[in-house]
Amino acid sequence: MVNKKENGVSLLALVVTIIVLIIIAGAVIANIRGNSGIINQSANADKKKLTSEEKEAVQWAAAQAVADETNKSGVIADKTKIQEKLNTYIGDADSKNFEYNIYGPGDTYINKILTADIYVVKFQNTGNAYIIDETGNVRLDEDSSGIVDRDGVLINPGSISINREPTGKYYELTITSNTKDYKVTCSDESVLDVKKDKNGKILVENNKIFVRGKELGKATILVETSKEKRAMSYVTVHQEPTSIELTASGHILDISSAIKSLQIKPTIYPSTANYKTGIKWTSSNNDIAVVDENGFVTGISNGDVTITATTENEKTATWNVTVISTPLSIGLDKENVTLDISTNKTYQFKATIYPSTANTDIGLTWSSSDNSVATVNKDGVVTGVKNGTTVITVVTENKKVTSASVTVQTSPVSISISPSSATIDLSAENKSVQLKATISPNTTNIKDKITWTSTNNNIATVDSNGLVRGYANGTVTITATTANGKSTKATITVQTSPTSITLSTNKIVLEKYTNKNYQLKAIVRPTNANVYTNVSWTSSNNGIVTVNGNGYVTAIGTGTATITATTGNGLSAKCTVVVENKVQRITASPNSAAIKVGDTFTSKITCSPSDTTEQIVCVNSNSKVISTNMIASGNGTYNLTVNGIAIGNATITIKNSSSTVYAQISVNVGLHISRGWSDAGAVSSGWKQLGDVINNTACSTIKSIKGSANIGANSMWSDRYFGLRIMALDTSGNWVEIWSRYSGTFTWNFGKDRYYSADISLTPNKVYYSFALQFMYSTNVDSGGAKYSNFSIDIGT
Structure with a gap:
C-alpha cells in the first residue's frame, strides 16, 4: 500500500517522468512526422518499424493523458483520455495501419478482467498489445503474462x-x-x-x-x-457546485457602441467547488445575442434574451440581456431646403438614424438657429416665417447631431397695377403713362421680375418698366406678369382731345328786329380728336342774345354779349355779338342857324325808335368854321352844341353808323366887329388902325359887309377933315381898300364938337383873307379935348 506521503513523491516523480518522455517523444516524433504532424508511413514498412512507431504513439498518448489539464489526479483516470490523445497523434493519414482497440479497468481482455490500474492498446495490423499502467508507463505485452486478475480481485470503478x-x-x-x-x-x-x-x-x-x-x-x-x-x-x-450566480456590468448591450459584448461573470457556490465547474453558456435566442464559452455576450439584433449558465452538474443561473442599438449617426433627407412662404412654407424633414436597427435614444430634438426666419416643431416640420437663412439642427438623445440649411424666400402671391385704368391723350405734351406694379406680399424676394405686354403695339406699347406710350386712338390691355405666372391687367385708352377750337367768326352784329339770328360754327382741331369734341354753347347775357346747343344765335335785347363755345376738355372760343336797334329816322331841331363867331347854338337831335342802340355820329363839314359837341340825353335824343369859330358856312350831318339815315343842320357863321377909340393907340395924322387885323381863317367867301363907322373930336386947334376905310387882303396877297368915307373940312373951333358918320354896305362875294379897320385925321389932333372913332360891322358869308 502506498501512503499519502509516498503517493505525493510518486506524483512528483511521475511529473518529471512525463516531462522527460515528452522531450524524448518530441525529438523522435520530429523525425518521423511531416508538416501535418501525421506519421509518414512507407507502404512497404516492415512490422518492426510499425512496432516502433506504435510504441512511440502509445507512449506519447499515455504521457499526454497523465498531463491533461482536466486530470486533477495525476494518474490516468479513464481510457477515453488515452484514446483521445492517441487519435490526435495518429491523425487521418494511413490510419488503417494503426487501427486499434483499447481496454480499460473492468473490460475483459483475453478472457480476463483487467484490474483498476491497467489499460491495454492492441493494434490490429501487427497484433501488438501495449500495457499502460495508471501512471502512464508503457510496455509491450509479448506473451500476455502481464495481464492477470491477481486472484480475481477487482474493485469497480477503479477510480471515481x-x-x-x-x-x-x-x-x-x-x-x-x-x-x-x-x-x-x-x-x-x-x-x-x-x-x-x-x-x-x-x-x-x-x-x-x-x-x-x-x-x-x-x-x-x-x-x-x-x-x-x-x-x-x-x-x-x-465539490460540485451547489448553485451558480451571475453578475455583469449591466443588462443592456448596445450593439452600436464600440464594445459590442457584455461580460457575464459567473460565481459558483460554494467557492470550494472544483468538480463539474465547467459552465455551458446558452442564449435563448442566438438571433438576438450569442454567448461564448467565457460568458461574453455579443449582440446580434435588438431584443431581449436570457443568457443561461449551466454547470456540469446542471446548476443554472440566468441573466437577462436587452440588446439595443443606439444611434451612431443621424442624417437628414436634404442638406439644403428652400421654403417659399407664398406656396410651400413648410417642409417635413425626414431624419434617418444609423444604424436602422437603432431602438434606443432615438428621440429627436429639433431646433432652429433663427426662429425669426423659420421654426421647427417636434416632428421636424419646418415653417418659414420670413426671408432669410437658418440652420435646422436635430439631435438624438445620445447627442448625435446633424443639420441642414433652410433658406426662406417669398414668391409673389399676387400682383396689382396702379392705376388699373388710364388714359393717354395724344394731344397732351406727355403722351405716356407710368404704370406701377405692386407685388404682394411686399416681402417677395424671388420670381419678382415683371414682364409687361400690350395687346396692340400699334395703339400703345409698354416698356420693361411699365411705361406705356400711346400712338393711335384705341384701347389696349397692358398685362404685368411675374416670373411665377401671377398677372394683372390695366386698361389703357389712347385718345386725342382737342388742342384748339375756333369759331366761324369772332364778331357778329345783329339787329333786334331784323337780321336777329346767326349760325355760329365751331371748328375743333386736330381733326382726329375723338374725345371732348362735344361743344357747349353759352351766352354771357341771355337778355341780349341766346345760343342753342348747335351754336344758333338769336338776338333778344340790345347790347353786347359774348357767345362762348367750349370743348369737353375746357378749350373755348368766343364771339362778340352786338345786338343793335338801328336808327330809322333822325331829326334835328333847329336844322339851321346863323351865328356869329364866338356864338353858340343848340340843336336837339332825335332818333327813332327811341330805344335804338345804334350809334349816331356828327359830321362837321367845316371844322374851321364851327365846332360841335353832341351828347346823348337818353331815349334816342342828343343835344348838339355848335360853336362859331370863324366866318363861313358849315353843314352838320347827323347819321347812323351805316350812313343810311341822317339829318343835316346848316350853319352860317358871321363876324361882328366893334372897334373904338381905345383901339387906336397913339393919335397922329394919317391913317391909323383900330385894333388888330381881322382874319378870315376859314377863307370863306365874303358875301356881305354891313355896319357903320364914325369919327369925331370936340376940340380942334386947326381946320381938318376925317377919313374912314376898310382894307382887305385879297387872295393875291395885296391889301386893297374895299370901302372908304371922308368928311368935309371942319374949321377950327376950340371946344366945339366935330363928328362924321358913315354907313357900310358891301357885297363883295370874294375871298379876302384879312380885314383892317382904319380912320384918319388930316392933321394932328390937339392934345386937348375929346377925340373918338368907332366901327361896328357885320361880315357875312
Missing part, C-alpha cells in the same frame, strides 16, 4: 470522483473476487467517509463498499487478498 456531501448519499464501490479472503482499507478517512459496520470495520455488503465525501481531497480504497493480491479504487472527493 464523488461530490463532497458529508450527510449526503453514499456511492457504491463493487468488489469482484474469486475469494472472500481480503480486507478493505481507506488511505484517508478525513477525506472519505467509508460506511462501517457496528464493529467499526469497513462494511462490505453484497460485495459493495459505501463511501461518501467528507472533505476535498483524494483517498484510495485498497482491497487486498491474503496472497497479497490487491485492487485499488482511487476516490477523489470533489
